[in-house]
Amino acid sequence: MAPAFLGGTSLSAAKGVASWPHAHYFVPGVPPSSGGGAILARVFRVYQKKRGHRLTGSRTVGSAGEAVLSAAFIVMGCVGFTLLLKLLVIPEWRVNHEFVPQRCTVRDTYVGASKNSGGTLYRPEIEISYRVDDTTYTVRTYDIHFGTGKEYSSSLDDVQAILARYVKGREYPCWYAPTDPKAVVLVRGYSWWIWLTFIVPLSFVIIGGRGLAFRLLHLGTSAERRSALTRQAGRLDLFDNGNGAHRKYPSIPDCSGITDSPGTVLAYRLPIHSSPAWFLFWLGASCALWNAVVWVFAAIAITDYQEGHPDWKLTISMVPFVLAGIGLIAYWIRQILLANGIGPTLAEVSHHPLMPGERYDLFISQAGRLRLKSLAVLLVSEEQATYRQGTNTRSETRRVYQRELFRRDNFEIPRGTPLEVRCPLEIPARAMHSFKAEHNEVGWKIVVEGTSLGWPHYERAFPLIVHPCNGDAPA
Amino acid sequence: MNDDAIHIRFDGNGRIYHPGETLSGEYWLEPIDTNEVRAMEISILWHTEGKGDEDISVHEFQRVAVEEQTGEPSACRGRFSTVLPNSPLSYEGQLIKVRWCVRLRVFLRGREIVGQHRFRLGNVPPARIPKP
Amino acid sequence: MTDPDPLLSVDNPFSTRCVKPGAIAYLFPPGEDPAALVERLRRNAWWGQLVGPHGSGKSTLLATLLPMLELAGRRPLCFALHDGQRRLPADPARSSTVDAATIVIVDGYEQLSRWNRWRLKRLCRRRGWGLIVSSHGDAGLPHLMHTTVEIERAAAIVGRLLGAEQGLIGGDEIAQCLARHRGDMREMLMELYDLYEERRRGVMS
Numbered sequence: 001m002a003p004a005f006l007g008g009t010s011l012s013a014a015k016g017v018a019s020w021p022h023a024h025y026f027v028p029g030v031p032p033s034s035g036g037g038a039i040l041a042r043v044f045r046v047y048q049k050k051r052g053h054r055l056t057g058s059r060t061v062g063s064a065g066e067a068v069l070s071a072a073f074i075v076m077g078c079v080g081f082t083l084l085l086k087l088l089v090i091p092e093w094r095v096n097h098e099f100v101p102q103r104c105t106v107r108d109t110y111v112g113a114s115k116n117s118g119g120t121l122y123r124p125e126i127e128i129s130y131r132v133d134d135t136t137y138t139v140r141t142y143d144i145h146f147g148t149g150k151e152y153s154s155s156l157d158d159v160q161a162i163l164a165r166y167v168k169g170r171e172y173p174c175w176y177a178p179t180d181p182k183a184v185v186l187v188r189g190y191s192w193w194i195w196l197t198f199i200v201p202l203s204f205v206i207i208g209g210r211g212l213a214f215r216l217l218h219l220g221t222s223a224e225r226r227s228a229l230t231r232q233a234g235r236l237d238l239f240d241n242g243n244g245a246h247r248k249y250p251s252i253p254d255c256s257g258i259t260d261s262p263g264t265v266l267a268y269r270l271p272i273h274s275s276p277a278w279f280l281f282w283l284g285a286s287c288a289l290w291n292a293v294v295w296v297f298a299a300i301a302i303t304d305y306q307e308g309h310p311d312w313k314l315t316i317s318m319v320p321f322v323l324a325g326i327g328l329i330a331y332w333i334r335q336i337l338l339a340n341g342i343g344p345t346l347a348e349v350s351h352h353p354l355m356p357g358e359r360y361d362l363f364i365s366q367a368g369r370l371r372l373k374s375l376a377v378l379l380v381s382e383e384q385a386t387y388r389q390g391t392n393t394r395s396e397t398r399r400v401y402q403r404e405l406f407r408r409d410n411f412e413i414p415r416g417t418p419l420e421v422r423c424p425l426e427i428p429a430r431a432m433h434s435f436k437a438e439h440n441e442v443g444w445k446i447v448v449e450g451t452s453l454g455w456p457h458y459e460r461a462f463p464l465i466v467h468p469c470n471g472d473a474p475a
Numbered sequence: 476m477n478d479d480a481i482h483i484r485f486d487g488n489g490r491i492y493h494p495g496e497t498l499s500g501e502y503w504l505e506p507i508d509t510n511e512v513r514a515m516e517i518s519i520l521w522h523t524e525g526k527g528d529e530d531i532s533v534h535e536f537q538r539v540a541v542e543e544q545t546g547e548p549s550a551c552r553g554r555f556s557t558v559l560p561n562s563p564l565s566y567e568g569q570l571i572k573v574r575w576c577v578r579l580r581v582f583l584r585g586r587e588i589v590g591q592h593r594f595r596l597g598n599v600p601p602a603r604i605p606k607p
Numbered sequence: 608m609t610d611p612d613p614l615l616s617v618d619n620p621f622s623t624r625c626v627k628p629g630a631i632a633y634l635f636p637p638g639e640d641p642a643a644l645v646e647r648l649r650r651n652a653w654w655g656q657l658v659g660p661h662g663s664g665k666s667t668l669l670a671t672l673l674p675m676l677e678l679a680g681r682r683p684l685c686f687a688l689h690d691g692q693r694r695l696p697a698d699p700a701r702s703s704t705v706d707a708a709t710i711v712i713v714d715g716y717e718q719l720s721r722w723n724r725w726r727l728k729r730l731c732r733r734r735g736w737g738l739i740v741s742s743h744g745d746a747g748l749p750h751l752m753h754t755t756v757e758i759e760r761a762a763a764i765v766g767r768l769l770g771a772e773q774g775l776i777g778g779d780e781i782a783q784c785l786a787r788h789r790g791d792m793r794e795m796l797m798e799l800y801d802l803y804e805e806r807r808r809g810v811m812s
Contacts, residue, residue: 526800
């Protein structure tokens with residue numbers, strides 16, 4: 001019997017010692033791409049950790065456990081569905097289809113009140129008298145939910161508006177249950193809000209049904225079969241906008257983020273790999289928070305000093321925090337100056353996605369008030385691999401292709417007059433296309449790197465998507 | 476990884492294939508007690524190798540349940556055929572390699588054996604570290 | 608089933624698939640063997656700790672021990688902690704597979720907070736379960752083994768991985784690589800991956 005793994009890493013048995021199935025690992029919520037196991041709590045995870053909890057259990061027992069949990073969800077959903085049907089829908093249906101019409105006389109109207117921890121709730125109470133066969137009934141009623149607790153409302157105005165429709169002494173239609181004439185209503189129809197309550201049990205059934213179906217399909221399956229099932233599920237995308245590029249080129253990143261962004265000079269504007277805007281925002285927020293807290297205590301220390309009873313312990317202990325706050329402000333200001341001083345870099349291409357062996361146009365614009373020692377535009381391809389290193393997860397990047405498309409040395413970019421460059425862009429024939437999987441990636445990008453006087457060296461990257469060419473391109 | 480009892484042979488030259496081409500071939504088990512075979516799964520898949528953790532994706536999958544007690548050698552043979560996708564192409568990178576293969580997993584009584592036969596999709600040359 | 612394409616038939620023996628814990632058997636130093644470790648565990652009521660620096664083979668040793676523990680009639684329940692995980696990702700008490708023969712195995716035990724370590728020990732003590740941990744320092748459990756990497760064993764492991772290509776990387780290079788990484792076998796194997804790639808491409812071209 002294989003050992004059970006919970007949060008396990010690849011502690012598979014050594015070769016030649018015993019023929020254990022390999023231990024496998026997961027990111028919670030993501031079907032395993034390699035190997036398999038049973039995760040009991042997977043469906044409850046709200047977040048994914050890239051490093052992941054590896055949660056594997058005895059496959060059969062764990063799978064059975066998950067199936068039981070999914071079945072429990074389905075049962076709870078069905079029970080809830082049935083109860084709502086019985087308590088809400090069916091009574092209204094009976095009123096509309098089975099109750100017998102009659103005439104009644106309104107004797108009086110009241111506002112019923114019920115106090116609870118949330119406040120006071122109100123309901124309309126209309127006292128009526130009516131005759132069924134030889135018996136006269138006098139009851140307080142309104143609709144079919146009267147007396148169940150569901151007739152209360154928090155709005156007194158709404159209840160009074162209902163009561164205003166009924167005049168004492170006047171006759172109105174009513175409907176009574178044939179089997180129990182005391183059960184009578186003044187209104188029929190269906191309440192719209194009832195249908196919203198079905199969302200809850202329905203969601204339980206869907207969650208449980210999905211989990212059970214997943215478990216049953218994956219029970220005792222091999223790694224290849226699970227991967228095939230995952231691919232089939234991926235094809236059933238209900239929200240597919242009809243853009244089949246992703247299916248035509250599996251494992252190639254979607255390029256809609258680029259093709260949806262038109263350029264001003266060429267067809268497409270390339271997004272920058274990482275904009276400094278969010279970094280500056282969060283840095284500024286952290287700076288503000290730190291300094292706000294520090295200066296509150298600093299203000300206390302200063303006030304104590306002014307009042308003649310200085311707290312030297314507080315004063316001395318505040319010094320490093322104040323210095324750190326000032327340092328943080330200085331760093332933030334420097335980053336703003338850097339971002340503004342160097343100016344935005346724009347990149348546009350004439351076509352997208354790109355193909356190996358084909359020639360395109362590239363447009364680069366570099367703004368700012370800069371005196372540059374050099375500015376270079378490079379076409380770069382990099383591999384990125386993610387792997388576990390003991391208790392850590394590491395990523396390694398390796399540049400496998402680099403070609404300089406443009407270079408200029410020792411020049412100035414005046415403020416308001418950005419440098420604009422147009423140059424050919426060619427992906428090498430037979431180059432590897434863009435590739436993205438969970439742990440491995442091959443990417444292409446345009447890199448603009450500049451060394452300027454007075455500013456640190458900077459580098460800005462603009463990702464590209466390269467599709468495979470069909471068949472052999474000429475070497 | 477390759478069990479000696481599993482044999483996979485490609486039709487044609489079995490060397491380099493291109494997107495949109497049909498990959499076909501046959502597989503058989505020998506020597507093996509065919510009474511032990513419960514099921515076979517033939518997959519055409521790609522997986523990564525290298526420094527990163529392994530990624531795997533199945534392009535085509537077929538499971539064949541073998542009837543019990545047939546004892547028929549023909550029950551443990553089969554053919555496969557698929558139209559190859561546009562991507563990912565086979566790749567020999569520095570950190571990452573993308574490898575395509577046909578993999579046969581045979582479920583025997585109480586154990587399973589696996590064999591695979593690699594092929595190349597596309598003709599991407601190996602990556603080289605650029606000169607500084 | 609021979610493959611005519613050289614690119615297809617060569618695998619880097621230092622790729623993740625080949626060197627991850629469990630892919631290669633732990634090479635015991637002279638005087639130690641798995642049976643002795645299991646016996647030591649049995650005498651300590653299946654409690655023990657594996658202590659050693661980064662990349663010294665603790666996870667690999669645990670993987671090697673697992674089948675031996677099963678053969679000894681125990682039921683291992685494994686956790687591997689990463690990246691500052693301060694608590695176990697699942698409650699072992701709620702696992703559907705536990706019984707009196709359970710041994711809880713925690714790889715990366717020092718990641719747990721002091722409170723969670725206390726809770727785990729108490730749980731295992733109350734249930735009569737075994738507990739084996741791997742850690743970079745003393746975890747307060749009975750000593751099982753201290754893992755280290757000596758050049759001779761590192762060279763033997765690299766030789767095993769290279770197989771028929773042992774001549775591709777020399778013993779001196781292995782020793783220098785191990786020294787550069789201060790005895791961290793894992794880092795050494797990562798560097799050898801790159802070296803093998805470079806040499807293989809040189810041979811092929």
